[in-house]
Amino acid sequence: MRTRHLLIPVEGVPADLLRGSFYEMRGSSAHKATDILAPRNTPVRAVEDGTIAKLFFSRFGGNTIYQTDPTGQYVYYYAHLEKYQPTLKEGDRVKRGQTIGFVGTSGNAPPNTPHLHFSISVLTKQKKWWQARALDPYEVFKSDKAKSQ
Numbered sequence: 001m002r003t004r005h006l007l008i009p010v011e012g013v014p015a016d017l018l019r020g021s022f023y024e025m026r027g028s029s030a031h032k033a034t035d036i037l038a039p040r041n042t043p044v045r046a047v048e049d050g051t052i053a054k055l056f057f058s059r060f061g062g063n064t065i066y067q068t069d070p071t072g073q074y075v076y077y078y079a080h081l082e083k084y085q086p087t088l089k090e091g092d093r094v095k096r097g098q099t100i101g102f103v104g105t106s107g108n109a110p111p112n113t114p115h116l117h118f119s120i121s122v123l124t125k126q127k128k129w130w131q132a133r134a135l136d137p138y139e140v141f142k143s144d145k146a147k148s149q
C-alpha cells in the first residue's frame, strides 16, 4: 500500500499536518480512520484512480463516498462531506486528484469542526465489504511516498 503514491484527499493539506488518530476510541470502538481538518467546502479529491462504488448517507458518516482502487482490492471511504461533486454518481471512474466532494460536517461531525473522515479497507478475496480489514491511512500518508500535490 505504501508504494501506491496516494494523494492527500483534502486540497492544500500537506502530509506533515496530518495527525494519527487510528487507535483513538470513538465511543466503544476504535476510530480506524484519519480525520483531516479543513475549512468547509474545501475540495475533497480521489486519493488514486478507481471507481465510485457507492454514494451513501448514514447517520454517523453523513454524506459518504466508497471508492475502490483499480484492482478492486482496496476501498477508500470519505465521510462528513458537505456535498458531493454535483455530477458524481455510482459506477463513475475517477482519476487521482479529481474532486469528488467537499469538506463538511454532515453526519455526527461537530458543527464547528469541518473535517474529512478518511479510511482505507482491504477486501478479502471474496470481496466481502463487511469482512474488510482497516489500514491506518496516517501510516500510508506519512511515509515518504505520500504526496500533497
Ligand SMILES: [Zn+2]
Pocket (backbone or CB within 6 Å): 031, 033, 034, 035, 116, 117, 118
Ligand atoms: Zn473520524
